[in-house]
Amino acid sequence: MAKKITIYDLAEELKVSPGTVSRSLNNHPSISKKTKQRVISKASELGYKVNKFAVNLSKQKSNALGVIVPRLNSYFMSTVLAGMEKVANEAGYNLIISQSLESMEKEKLNTKTLYDSGVDGLLVSLAHDTTDYDHFTPFSQSEMPLIFFDRVHNLANSSTIVIDNVTAGYEATEHLISEGCKNILHISGNLKRSVYADRFQGFKNALFAHGLGFDNTKLIETNLDTNKVEDVIAHIKNSKKPIDGVFVASDTFAAHCIKELQKENFRIPEDIKIIGFNNDPISELVTPSLSTIEYPGYKMGVLAVQSIISHLNGNINLQSANSISLRHRLIVRDSSKQK
Amino acid sequence: MAKKITIYDLAEELKVSPGTVSRSLNNHPSISKKTKQRVISKASELGYKVNKFAVNLSKQKSNALGVIVPRLNSYFMSTVLAGMEKVANEAGYNLIISQSLESMEKEKLNTKTLYDSGVDGLLVSLAHDTTDYDHFTPFSQSEMPLIFFDRVHNLANSSTIVIDNVTAGYEATEHLISEGCKNILHISGNLKRSVYADRFQGFKNALFAHGLGFDNTKLIETNLDTNKVEDVIAHIKNSKKPIDGVFVASDTFAAHCIKELQKENFRIPEDIKIIGFNNDPISELVTPSLSTIEYPGYKMGVLAVQSIISHLNGNINLQSANSISLRHRLIVRDSSKQK
């Protein structure tokens, strides 16, 4: 391939200064239309290509946003990322995406890597086992925007974006109660994460509000891996007082529970009513179709990036609020309907 | 926040040259252990942080790989990306991920953006409607590694990584035939894409091999959006000779077909046997469970990045082959079993 063309080459060819070339290429107002045109056409003639490395070094800015998620391959997460990418792309930002694989150590490493590589901001959904948050201080200290989404944590100088999981959990539970359930089990993810803790809180609130009371037999905390389904089934089968409703913090896990319960000859919804969480595509494809809470992942991604970019642009407005809460929605399908 | 520490600051503090500092930090062999130690401890004492922008400019290398996919939010794609990220991360590479949203124009833009931003290599799965490939020439010309995966195209100086879709399509079809199907319909994605063209080819080959013959009523080409399911149902209902088998090029679409066919009182598999493609998680959750072809997405991602990185390291070996074909696997479940 031919030698790399720089603005100096263009400047020489055109008998102007490198500064003029730079300004022309960046459409600076103080350059005459004619000069700009000359520069631009010469640039394309010679196959000039900007060197982003130099631009970045000079501006100390990368136009890249870092993203850390627990895993890439979940429906919810990929939907969030799709929304993020769309907005970022339109605004001229690149997305550098990495996964913590639910490990705090990896999350720390990724945070450092992204910080070092000069991203302009960071978007994080926390790993299951993250318990300390010191690895984020470089961001807060250097006033680089930091946004937590979904699996959030309240940290100084950072924003969060979530749905109201307490209310959502409350509504899911109340729905089961309204369909006649008296002994409801909640399958939760790791309670260290506020998304799950909040749903659990909503669950308990609803039980108490309806005089049902809570005890530990009504909660199973798990990592929501499908190989844990059998534990749940065992719990249900061994329950002294028959369980007639299950509120699961994830649709995928709920769908597997339905399948396994059916194998054990439980009828859904007649014997046990089930509601999931997320409105994953599978929820409308399983039989019976799964009631759930809609969790607007795409929108969450969109808002997160809009928020971080408006922050980067120095706009202090709604988008750069300290905390954004999205609307969820109860979706009633067959798995929870009283016959 | 405190002023940024550079190697010059360290050099001054330690009364050595910036070069020595740089070499120490990079563990260059020609620096004494003692000096290295002094530099490193002073660096951490002062909170020194490398400036990747400067490193990149100096080395003309970013340690970043670009990825362009049609959409982020499909199970298959997110699985591929998970595999890619894992390997890239371990090798010290960042992944810059963007989506073409099935538009060639967007794909062109993204390709240019990633090229300009100085990625060290590019991994692409093509958009539905991509018909020309000139936008990739900057990569081939500048000997930057370019790898197509899944939705591939044979281009000079590029590699491809796929499964053998012809054989997979053949096996899926033959399976339906062996279960007694005589009039099989194939639902394909855009035939411009070789993944779909190849599956279709395998479909036809199997029909001919078993004396069933092919005509255009046995093919529906669609974008596989779920809102196209009704067209398929209509086609099946209006078919003169009853259709008794359907080979769908995507599990998600197949799952929706099952659901809708059941609504129309078709019994699956008694009346119509169905096989999908991908081994999406939904395939084992729907009722009846969906037969399918396993498509090793994670492994594909892993191999793609291993391949590109070994190329970047100058290793000419198996990993940097021109074309890698992964093993697929027929998975028989209830949706296609003869009763």
Added chain:
DNA sequence: ATGAAAGCGCTAACAT
């Protein structure tokens, strides 16, 4: 083993 200095390519403040 270490130092000196020339890049890397672009931006932007300042000058004209």
Added chain:
DNA sequence: ATGTTAGCGCTTTCAT
């Protein structure tokens, strides 16, 4: 409207 020039922070060749 355009030119000049000093960075931006690090790498690396060439000396010593």
